[in-house]
Amino acid sequence: MYFTTLMAIIIIIFLIHSIIPTLYNKYINSNIIKLTNKDNEIMLTFDDGPDERYTNNLLDVLKENQIKATFFVVAENAKNNPEIIYRMHKEGHTIALHSLAHKNALFYSYKYTKKDFKNSIEIMKNFNYQINYYRPPWGHSNIFTNFFVKKYSLKMILWDVMAEDWSKYATVDSISSKLILRTDRNSIICLHDAGENSGGAFNAPLKTIEALSTVLPKLKLVGYKFITPERLGH
Template sequence: MFKILIIIILIYFAYCIIPTFYYKWFKTKAVKNLGDTNNIALTFDDGIDKIYTEKLLDVLNKYNIKATFFIVAKTAEENPKTIKRMIKEGHTIGLHSLEHKDALLKGYFYTKKDFKTSIEIMKNHGLNIKYYRPPWGHMNIFTLKYIKNHRLQLILWNIMVGDWKDYSSSERIENKLIKNISKGSIICLHDGRGTNDAPKRTIQALDTVIPQLIEKGFNFVTMEQIYG
């Protein structure tokens, strides 16, 4: 019984734990930073949110900043006007799964459906998706298979400030961003799914931080501008 348990654990590690940590922590084809350049990328996960994504777009438009939105495909069906606005205002749209399920707990058939259905939804909105970010950055071996099959670029990050958490005040988010952003940073923030109106605090923080980053000489770019 003990041997069987060990085998199961080893299989599970090979299936999802090792791929996740390997792509997060080692040099791979996954994009985690933009190199030694003044370019930085604001990226947003977990939307589209019916309230806060539009408010975030207002702040970005205020400063003429372009960002990359990794959206949950099912929210696209409910928010076509927001998608049109993102495109019109020059933002890049990437995929953040079908319904934000954890790849560590999903098998072959779900993973296949996740990608297939998501890509179809995006195409129905006129989107040719090129960029993918898995929920929580978690991957299994089939995640990697379908990223390759659909010719997607895996985009991770090197700055995350916990903006979705209850205790993350706008001031705390501001301080973490200013302290940690440097040349080539890919910043992962969230415009959906946070607790206690978390996206509201993120938006408030950005309204303060963006002018400071502009003053420091950083150039805001999207994944499309960098990778085509």
């Protein structure tokens, strides 16, 4: 009886702390950006980097296709790769926040959530760059997330298209076909420019980059225009 009661209490706490805030932000909270607001304007976003093994090659592909993207960077990765951050900024991409060290907010305490935002913002300020947008790892929130998003005047951006490019089972063809089939007229696409250091497969971004080399021209050809969050009017 004691064990059953204890488990029930733990489940209720977890629901209140993590599950309900995550579901609320994904499906109910109108302050969360989940789609663009003009037909055929789509947003291309990347999580988990920067990573010196992949991000520069990705930037080359974007430059070749004259596309500006949004990079949700892990602050500690940004700190370790300042030259990539400066390149992103120089080439007109939007730099946004994807946490301090890519830990899962489902298990954050108040103390760690506070540290996560505070330290991340401080790291990015060292680049003389104002962070305005945030995406939580895995799209997970906790009961404290929205408080700190508001405190630091951030807008949370989620997504509606993912190609499972982080998976060890992903192939260039599977990523390409999912992007073509799933992208719609108001889509926000979520891809990744880091691999195993953020829970993805080793060398996974190499497949993403190769897929984008063929997919981006196709999406442009059918009339999609790539925008960054500043164009959304939020």
